[in-house]
Amino acid sequence: MVRRTTHPGLLSRRRILQALAALPLGCGARIDTPPGEQDVGWRALEPTQTLTRIAFGSCCDQRRSQPIWRTINARNPELFLFIGDNVYADAEHESRLQAAYDELGGSDGFNALRRNTPVMAVWDDHDFGRNDAGSEYPLREASQRIMLDFFGEPAESVRRTRPGIYDAKIIGPVGRRVQIILLDCRYFRDPLLPGGAGPSRFRPNDDPAATVLGAAQWDWLEQVVREPAELRLMVSSFQLVSAEHPFESWGLFPRERDRLFDLISRTAGVIVLSGDRHRGELSRIDQPPLSYPLSELTSSSLNLPLPGSEPNRWRIGAQVEDANFGWIEIDWSRERVQLALLTDTGRVALEERVELAALAV
Structure with missing residues (x-):
C-alpha cells in the first residue's frame, strides 16, 4: 500500500478542499486537489470477498473534467478495473509521464x-x-x-x-471465484506495420514470429488459465473480437x-473486457476454434468520447457514443452475469445477460 503524505503547511488547504468537495455540485463540476498535495491511500483487495459488482473504464484524459467518477462512486463497486489510457502522457521524457499521473x-x-x-x-x-507504441518505446522500463x-x-x-x-488474481471462495487477468498488450508487442489498405494506417502482420504478448x-x-475459477474477466487494452x-x-x-481464441476455447468462463x-x-463471436460464444464488452471513454460509427460484424446492439464505464453484476445464486455500459449521468446505455453455464467447455 502507498500513502501519499502532505506537507504540514498545506494541511488546512487540503481540508478546505475536501469540505468543498462534499457540497452538492453540478454533474460537470470539478474541485481538484493540486498535484503533490494529495493524502490518499489505496483500498486493499480482499482475496476472499465474494464479488458481485465490478466497474471498469478506459481513456481518462487527466487534463479534462471527470464527472464520471461521481457516478461510479455512487454505485459503490467492489472492484474497479482501470484498463488503459488511464492518463494521456505521450511522453519522450520521464518527467512528463510522472506529471500526467500526478494530475490524475x-x-x-x-x-x-x-x-x-x-x-x-x-x-x-x-x-x-506513445500513441500505438509497443516494444520499440524507449522509456518502457521507466514507464513501468x-x-x-x-x-x-x-x-x-x-x-x-x-x-x-501483466497480472492475474483470483477473488472469492470456491464456487464464487472470479479470476481477473490483466494482459499487457504494449511492453512486448512488435511494432505495427505501416501501409494498410483503405483508411487503415497499418496492415496485418502475418509473420509467425510476430507477437502481441511475448513468449x-x-x-x-x-499457466494462470489452468487455475480453477467460475468466471474469468480477461482484460485486453485494445479490442480482440472486433477487427x-x-x-x-x-x-x-x-x-x-x-x-488467444484457441486458448480461450480450452478455458471455461471467459468474458473479455477492452477499451x-x-x-x-x-x-460476441461464436465460431471455431471457440467452443462457446465469447462476449467482449468495450468501455471507452471515461471523459473523451468520440462520435462516429465503426464496422463490427460481431456487435450486439448499438455503439455507445457518450462517456461511459463498464458495469458487471454477478448473480451467483442464479449463475448469471449482467454486462452493461452506463453513461456519466448514470443512464444504462447497453445491457446484456450472460449465463455462466453458456461459458462451459
Whole structure:
C-alpha cells in the first residue's frame, strides 16, 4: 500500500478542499486537489470477498473534467478495473509521464474511488507513453516503474521484478471465484506495420514470429488459465473480437488473435473486457476454434468520447457514443452475469445477460 503524505503547511488547504468537495455540485463540476498535495491511500483487495459488482473504464484524459467518477462512486463497486489510457502522457521524457499521473492524482473524484474501492490497473498506449507504441518505446522500463509507483504496487510484487505489467488474481471462495487477468498488450508487442489498405494506417502482420504478448507472457497466461475459477474477466487494452475498423486491434496480429481464441476455447468462463476506441459496444463471436460464444464488452471513454460509427460484424446492439464505464453484476445464486455500459449521468446505455453455464467447455 502507498500513502501519499502532505506537507504540514498545506494541511488546512487540503481540508478546505475536501469540505468543498462534499457540497452538492453540478454533474460537470470539478474541485481538484493540486498535484503533490494529495493524502490518499489505496483500498486493499480482499482475496476472499465474494464479488458481485465490478466497474471498469478506459481513456481518462487527466487534463479534462471527470464527472464520471461521481457516478461510479455512487454505485459503490467492489472492484474497479482501470484498463488503459488511464492518463494521456505521450511522453519522450520521464518527467512528463510522472506529471500526467500526478494530475490524475489531483482528481477528487478519482481519489474518492481509490479510498473506497480496490483498483487493478493495466496500461494502453497513451499511458504506456506513445500513441500505438509497443516494444520499440524507449522509456518502457521507466514507464513501468512510474505506473506501478502511482497505483501503489507493493515493493515485493512480481510486477516489480519482471518486464511488463501483466497480472492475474483470483477473488472469492470456491464456487464464487472470479479470476481477473490483466494482459499487457504494449511492453512486448512488435511494432505495427505501416501501409494498410483503405483508411487503415497499418496492415496485418502475418509473420509467425510476430507477437502481441511475448513468449514469457504467453507462458504465464497458459499457466494462470489452468487455475480453477467460475468466471474469468480477461482484460485486453485494445479490442480482440472486433477487427474490421482501421485502428489497432488484435486483428493486426492474426496469428496471435487465433492463438488467444484457441486458448480461450480450452478455458471455461471467459468474458473479455477492452477499451481504447473512445466509444462503447458489446461484441460476441461464436465460431471455431471457440467452443462457446465469447462476449467482449468495450468501455471507452471515461471523459473523451468520440462520435462516429465503426464496422463490427460481431456487435450486439448499438455503439455507445457518450462517456461511459463498464458495469458487471454477478448473480451467483442464479449463475448469471449482467454486462452493461452506463453513461456519466448514470443512464444504462447497453445491457446484456450472460449465463455462466453458456461459458462451459
